[in-house]
Amino acid sequence: MAETITRREFAAAKVTAAPRRRRSRGLAPGKRIPYARLLGPILLLGAWCLASGTGAMDPRTLPAPWTVVHTGAHLWTARTLPTDILASLRRAGYGFLIGAASGVVLALAAGLSRIGEALIDGTVQVKRAIPSLGLIPLFILWLGIGESFKIVIIAIGVFIPIYINTHSALSGIDSRYVELAEVVRLNRWQFIRQVVIPGSLPGFFVGLRLGVVGSWLSLVVLEQINATSGLGYMMFQAQNYGQTDVIVVGLLIYGVFGFVSDAVVRIIERRVLSWRRALTS
């Protein structure tokens, strides 16, 4: 009898000692939700379907999602959409590449030499105060209304955030690392490759993400000014004919491009800056 009691008591003790699920009371936002960044857009899409399906949304204001899909498919088979997308992608791509490359090169030049800093940094800061889109009239006069002025404007828009962020990360590299590089006798090139570039990569990626989004932003505006192809041109034409569905197709494609390019940069960033995960995880 006594034995059973002790056993039962033991069992009871065990129950209370069992680890309960602890509620997190930390200040951190908590565990990540998988695919969290898709959740918002999907909810929005659902609301749109619902509004169009119940007739709450006038199709002249915003056509139903299925109408948009149908229009998109039609434009695709008529071969105008692929041509427009390709034209837009080419402009954004070239502009982005040129802007990113010059941003990095000039940031290195300004960060590594006092002469470079004197010549470049001030100039860029002045340029920063002038909106890139404000340069459009001047560049049209200089370069004509062709592809080159569009690419140049996009490149400038990408260049600025990449330069600013890379340069600030670069000048923020701990001077103690410079001392270390001297102690282990790195030459200038080794110093750049092993200390300066990896040290400024976090800033570069911040700039890259801003730059990618910026390149799409400039594109929309540029393609609505005297273009004969591209997504912006397509939307501009649609406005003249009151084709809301075509405009929405264009907007959606811009949105998808922006989202995908940002995601790609994020993935690359995670790979390249894997050493930082050791800090944040």
Add this chain to the structure above:
Amino acid sequence: MAARADELTRPAVRIEELTRTYGDRAVLDGLSLDIRREEFVALLGRSGSGKSTLLRAIAGLDHTVAGSGQLQKPDRVSVVFQDARLLPWRRILANVVLGATGSDVLERGRAALAEVGLAGRERAWPAELSGGEAQRAALARSLVWEPELLLADEPFGALDALTRTKMHTLLRELCARHRPAVLLVTHDVDEAIVLADRVLVLEDGAIGLDVRIDLPRPRSYRDPQVAEYREQLFAALGVVDDHEGTAQ
């Protein structure tokens, strides 16, 4: 033959009339010092007495500081800083061999890591190491160069007491094996007595006191002779040791 003998007796470091000034203030003022080969020298001094200035002058890290004087030092000099100073974007092995050259450089790096007890951590990121481990990695980095002179600027200052004691043992072992001359800057009098062959006290920009520590190893803080040296050094530093056991 005579040249060879001269080579052997030549000191590792010879400093003559070294002066370093910041503004109007001469932090080092006509300082002269010889450090023999394989000699372990600890450098004490009050805050701002110029300990680090001297070390940085020997390391050649003070290009921007005004000064004069003669300085002879060996070709292979390593520096260990107060912080481990590992590049966060390089794995431990890559940090240890930073700047080193040669076809066997990775082998040397692994060997150095094994020597400091970090075998198996070659692929870890610096952020994953504890303070003591990071400082061990920094020691390994200095060993890769097979230094003739090891300069250490309060290398254990940021570590807890337990880890520090372990690091003392490790440093003694490494020095016994690799036999570099050592200049250890420290503010810890006991550390200086336990580790060094010779303790210097820096005062008014010159060597104020130069004591040879004539004690068998391993040394213990509790040794009464250590206490004698401690009193002598405290006096030179202008500190009154009025409570027993400050050392521990």
